[in-house]
Amino acid sequence: MLIACCRSVINYFALLWSFRYFWSNLVKAELQRRYRRSLFGLGWSMLQPLSMTLVLGVVYRKIFNISFWDFAPMLLCGLAFWNMFSQSIFRGCESFVNSESYIRQQPLPLVMFPLRGVLTTGFHFLISLGLTLLLVWPVNMVFYPWALLSLMPTLTLLFIFCWSIAILASFAHTYFPDTQHLAEVSLQALMFLTPIMYPPAMLERSNLGWLLQYNPLAILVEMLRGPILRGEVPELFTYGIAALIALVPALLAGWVVSRYEDQVIFAL
Amino acid sequence: MSIRRIFLDDVHLTFQARTRGSISLKDFVMHKLLRRPAPPIPTVQALRGISFELHDGERLGIIGHNGAGKSTLLRLLAGVYKPTRGRCEIHGRISSLFELQLGFESDATGRENIRYRGYLQRETPKSIEAKLESIAAFTELGPALDMPIRYYSSGMLVRLAFSIATSVDPELLLIDEVLAAGDMAFLEKARRRMRELMDRARAMVVVSHDLSAIGKMCDRVIWLHQGEIRKMGTPTETISAYSRYMKELAQQQAMIEAA
Numbered sequence: 001m002l003i004a005c006c007r008s009v010i011n012y013f014a015l016l017w018s019f020r021y022f023w024s025n026l027v028k029a030e031l032q033r034r035y036r037r038s039l040f041g042l043g044w045s046m047l048q049p050l051s052m053t054l055v056l057g058v059v060y061r062k063i064f065n066i067s068f069w070d071f072a073p074m075l076l077c078g079l080a081f082w083n084m085f086s087q088s089i090f091r092g093c094e095s096f097v098n099s100e101s102y103i104r105q106q107p108l109p110l111v112m113f114p115l116r117g118v119l120t121t122g123f124h125f126l127i128s129l130g131l132t133l134l135l136v137w138p139v140n141m142v143f144y145p146w147a148l149l150s151l152m153p154t155l156t157l158l159f160i161f162c163w164s165i166a167i168l169a170s171f172a173h174t175y176f177p178d179t180q181h182l183a184e185v186s187l188q189a190l191m192f193l194t195p196i197m198y199p200p201a202m203l204e205r206s207n208l209g210w211l212l213q214y215n216p217l218a219i220l221v222e223m224l225r226g227p228i229l230r231g232e233v234p235e236l237f238t239y240g241i242a243a244l245i246a247l248v249p250a251l252l253a254g255w256v257v258s259r260y261e262d263q264v265i266f267a268l
Numbered sequence: 269m270s271i272r273r274i275f276l277d278d279v280h281l282t283f284q285a286r287t288r289g290s291i292s293l294k295d296f297v298m299h300k301l302l303r304r305p306a307p308p309i310p311t312v313q314a315l316r317g318i319s320f321e322l323h324d325g326e327r328l329g330i331i332g333h334n335g336a337g338k339s340t341l342l343r344l345l346a347g348v349y350k351p352t353r354g355r356c357e358i359h360g361r362i363s364s365l366f367e368l369q370l371g372f373e374s375d376a377t378g379r380e381n382i383r384y385r386g387y388l389q390r391e392t393p394k395s396i397e398a399k400l401e402s403i404a405a406f407t408e409l410g411p412a413l414d415m416p417i418r419y420y421s422s423g424m425l426v427r428l429a430f431s432i433a434t435s436v437d438p439e440l441l442l443i444d445e446v447l448a449a450g451d452m453a454f455l456e457k458a459r460r461r462m463r464e465l466m467d468r469a470r471a472m473v474v475v476s477h478d479l480s481a482i483g484k485m486c487d488r489v490i491w492l493h494q495g496e497i498r499k500m501g502t503p504t505e506t507i508s509a510y511s512r513y514m515k516e517l518a519q520q521q522a523m524i525e526a527a
Contacts, residue, residue, distance in 0.1 A: 019390070029376055101371035104366075108388075
């Protein structure tokens with residue numbers, strides 16, 4: 001049973017791999033169009049997180065007396081994570097519906113359509129992380145090679161997490177077309193329950209500190225901030241938790257794919 | 269080389285005819301919470317008990333009314349639909365020419381879309397580059413190929429789609445009446461290309477309303493009626509039976525109208 005299951009998973013990924021030129025080139029083309037091979041285009045798409053960081057940084061300094069150079073990288077890192085997460089869901093929702101004409105022509109591993117969105121947003125995410133590093137630099141004047149290395153497993157887990165959520169969103173949206181709207185509403189609420197726009201310390205001081213421990217998104221974002229902002233390598237236990245956070249949606253997505261992939265065509 | 273073969277044994281295809289947007293998550297949750305039965309979704313029995321075998325070198329035609337399940341059967345052979353019940357074995361590489369609404373990236377140029385289509389046929393960047401020029405030449409679109417296809421007219425899109433779709437080296441060829449649009453000059457060229465393609469294919473299944481064309485092309489014809497095989501036999505047998513039925517139907521209708 002388990003062996004058969006493993007075999008079908010491996011076969012599925014082999015199938016996905018056999019279409020690699022298709023999805024990877026679509027991602028590449030989209031990024032190229034966005035950036036038009038220029039730095040200006042790149043800055044354009046970073047405009048949202050950067051302007052947010054600048055405005056909020058100035059405002060928070062006035063209101064809460066938080067130093068701009070402490071706050072800005074924290075916010076930028078948080079926004080990078082949040083955009084990655086929310087865009088994965090958003091684009092995930094649309095991915096099957098937008099690819100209907102492909103799906104009607106030939107049998108395809110459907111997870112490649114959400115993957116396309118996750119890879120594109122993932123690219124922006126990595127650029128935002130790079131910008132965060134640049135922001136940290138003038139203050140700390142130190143470089144944490146080990147801490148940066150510790151990001152690798154985190155990024156891998158984050159990728160699995162986002163892809164799985166995107167897959168779930170794509171199926172949900174195909175069957176229930178109001179999913180995207182609901183996601184929009186709940187994401188907004190969720191953003192305020194996650195220390196994205198404010199430092200986690202502010203939650204700790206209030207009696208909402210437990211949110212930090214039980215909100216998987218808060219755990220993930222801190223795993224990014226620790227190494228980048230402070231050079232702290234997360235504990236092994238934290239990685240275990242993160243693996244669990246990624247594994248649950250991944251298993252769920254795997255189940256949904258095996259159960260409903262053949263049926264999607266009838267719902268489109 | 270292995271033997272190309274299509275084998276269907278008692279294939280049924282049933283699905284729920286839910287159109288997009290029929291149920292919202294809100295309604296779904298409400299019905300679950302209030303334990304109210306959700307409104308029933310109509311079930312469609314698209315194919316019922318289809319069995320046939322197609323061997324290397326055979327040409328099978330499928331005829332029948334609209335909604336008889338012809339295109340559904342073709343899509344099932346292509347693997348787009350999985351049978352609800354029964355067995356469907358395909359040995360060989362499938363190439364399909366369905367309605368030419370191929371998936372296209374509207375922001376990408378015609379040339380880029382040729383590549384993407386190639387990648388979906390598991391071509392590599394190298395192998396598609398070798399074919400690219402001949403596909404591009406067949407479209408006769410010239411400089412327009414470097415324009416995003418969102419600016420294409422429908423005729424241009426058909427040219428592009430047709431040129432890509434027919435550039436394959438077919439083993440098992442599935443054709444759903446495709447030559448609907450395009451200007452006259454291209455139509456003639458397209459017909460020729462189709463004939464070449466059919467000659468090269470090892471086996472073929474073709475759906476058409478053009479009975480005389482089917483009669484000439486195929487060596488076996490299936491008449492589908494409401495998802496079932498009403499008759500299977502030589503082209504003359506099946507087509508004459510179908511024509512008789514059509515005539516009777518027309519007479520009945522005329523009588524109803526007269527009465």
